[in-house]
Amino acid sequence: MTNKQIRVFSGVQPSGDPQLGNYLGAFRGWVKKQSEKDNFFCVVDLHALTVTPSPEDLKKQTRELAAVLFACGLDPDQSTLFVQSHVSAHAEGCWLLNCVTPIGWLERMTQFKDKSEGKERVSTGLLDYPVLMAGDILLYDADEVPVGEDQKQHVELSRDIAERFNRLYGETFKIPRPVIPEIGGRVMGLNDPNVKMSKSFADIRGHAIRILDTPEEIERSFMRAVTDSSNEIVFSNSPEKAGVNNLLGIYKVITEKSEEEVEKDFASARGYGDLKKAVAEVVIEELRPIKEKYLELMKDVSELDRLLSVGAQQASSIAFLKLDQMKEKMGLILPVSKELI
DSSP states (O other): OOGGGOEEEEEEOOOSOOBHHHIIIIIHHHHHTTTTSEEEEEEOHHHHGGGOOOHHHHHHHHHHHHHHHHHHTOOTTTEEEEEGGGSTHHHHHHHHHHTTSOHHHHHTOHHHHHHHTTOSOOOHHHHHHHHHHHHHHHTTTOSEEEOOGGGHHHHHHHHHHHHHHHHHHOSOOOOOEEEOOSSSSOOBOSSOTTSBOOGGGTTSTTSOOBTTOOHHHHHHHHHTOOOOSSOOOSOOOOGGGHHHHHHHHHHHHHHTOOHHHHHHHTTTOOSHHHHHHHHHHHHHHHHHHHHHHHHHHHHOHHHHHHHHHHHHHHHHHHHHHHHHHHHHHHTOOOOSOGGGO
């Protein structure tokens, strides 16, 4: 199998503002490698419903996230980018997979246990989230699923569901494998370098750099970043140096330099103030063209919606073929004409 025959699927929720951790851990890698493989990227708005966003916020954030992804460099001629709810096969496929997924598999999911802990009521959608994610992946016969460490368990569940369906109904699905980025996969919070930078904590002052922040906001956030009491600017495994490691790691990923080259850049620095300022500068320059392209796209959402419609058509041409295959194997009668439905 050539690289171009390897299919990649990944999704991102339109909840919260996209931030530097998303960019370095996912978006940047998607763009750099999009010419190498057959890529499907999805704005998973159905998943976002599990946290009951306001309808206005969901619509706004879905378009904003899509615009950010295009602005980061996803090319419609090389990658398929679409909105999950625009391809109804995802919701329908989820129901079919629900019927072969033991509930015990869902109850043991770490994220479900974490998010439901202490709550009197939780939605069925929160429990069923991993099955919808499995449908997202399996409908496209994805070979690889780039994810963060926190989503690896869900991809492993997708493998279990695929294998169970194949045993019950015959070979239908490829067995996907999770791929965790080696570089930039774990950008930590500036206010707490022991916590992954996340949209969930983006409202906490000084935690994250938002992709759409102004240069002044970016510099201010980095200058507040937690470091330690020494002034030694080197990579270290010491927990006390976690803040410095995080700053050096961000600098390293963006400049694409080796650790030795990074440390050499700061050999004559006067202290952590110089480090913070230098990291802020490379981040500002990295994000500047993205913000410019984003603002251009958001001036005319009709063009953005057109691009997403093209992506949905491309995704549908694959997803509905797999959905029909699932239905036939499960004993459902396919309609003579879908126009009658």
